Amino acid sequence: MTDLQELILHRRSIRKFTDRPLTFEEKRAILCSALVAPSSKNRRPCRFVLVDDREMINKLMRCKLIGALPLETATWVLVVVADPTQSDAWIEDAAIAATFAQLQAEDIGLGSCWVQVRGRDYNEETSSSEYIKELLEIPAQMEVECLLAFGEKNEERKPYSADKLQIERLHLNKWQHRAPWLDKEITY
Ligand SMILES: Cc1cc2nc3c(=O)[nH]c(=O)nc-3n(C[C@H](O)[C@H](O)[C@H](O)COP(=O)(O)O)c2cc1C
Known part of the structure; x- marks a missing residue:
């Protein structure tokens, strides 16, 4: 485990990854951190869809016109979803869970990048969240906060x-x- 201050200063968004798939232990560490993140009133409204299928990642990349490029080489994507009917602080809860996951990835030497979904559009009629929900068969009341692209770093920052x-x-x-x-x- 590294010093937290060091870790925070060294964390940068990584948008280029090698093709090495994440190990089971790496995925487990990231998921444990996301699941244990604090939430308002301990309601825990967040769910996480794990995507490792290349074709599906390519489809996720189409959720918005610009800004989804980190998915191009990501080997693993976490779709951060929350249920607004469970908590009025779902945006904060989802953002904290995503940040925990990203810091954990950094701690084990992996790269990651946040790809914003909430408030973004697929096209004039469909939001990015609706597009992703349809693609991944996520229930209607859920909202997608972001996509987290993970992988072995292939750039230095x-x-x-x-x-x-x-x-x-x-x-x-x-x-x-x-x-x-x-x-x-x-x-x-
Ligand atoms: C809420 C949020 C939304 C972001 N959305 C995107 C995005 O859609 N695409 C992207 O490539 N990076 C995205 N980023 C990464 C930021 O561009 C990045 O954090 C910022 O430029 C600072 O760089 P650093 O992370 O290396 O410190 C997002 C970051 C946050 C916190």
Whole structure:
């Protein structure tokens, strides 16, 4: 297990993968993390559809016109689904579960990329979520939050460093007060 701070700084979206399939242990680690993610009132409204069939991944890639390219070489895709009738915080719950899965992938040396689905469109009549639900036979009341593309990394990306933090986004006690001391405290 790596140091969490190190892990977070090194995690980058990976959009190119080798053709090595994920092992059972790798998949299990990612799924355990997604399943154990916190949820509002512990309602656990999220479900996950595991897709390893190349033809199906190609079809998922067509869910929107731009931004789905990480699926082109992904060997494993997790479709993050939630039931809005179970929780009014389903978007947050799904996003946290997806993030847990991505951080777990990084921890075991794998790459991943979030592909946004909620709020995106397949075409003028059909949302990306509806297209995916039809494709995977997901019940009507469910919503698709995102697709997570996973695989062995086939590109190198620089980790984050101090100049990328944008500390101007921090406010001390009140909005108009900057937090200048953080300049000295953060030493990545
Ligand atoms: C909510 C959300 C939606 C995203 N949607 C997409 C997407 O549809 N396609 C894509 O290639 N990357 C997507 N990304 C990845 C972002 O582009 C990426 O996180 C951002 O550029 C910062 O880069 P980094 O992840 O390497 O730090 C998404 C990330 C988030 C958090």
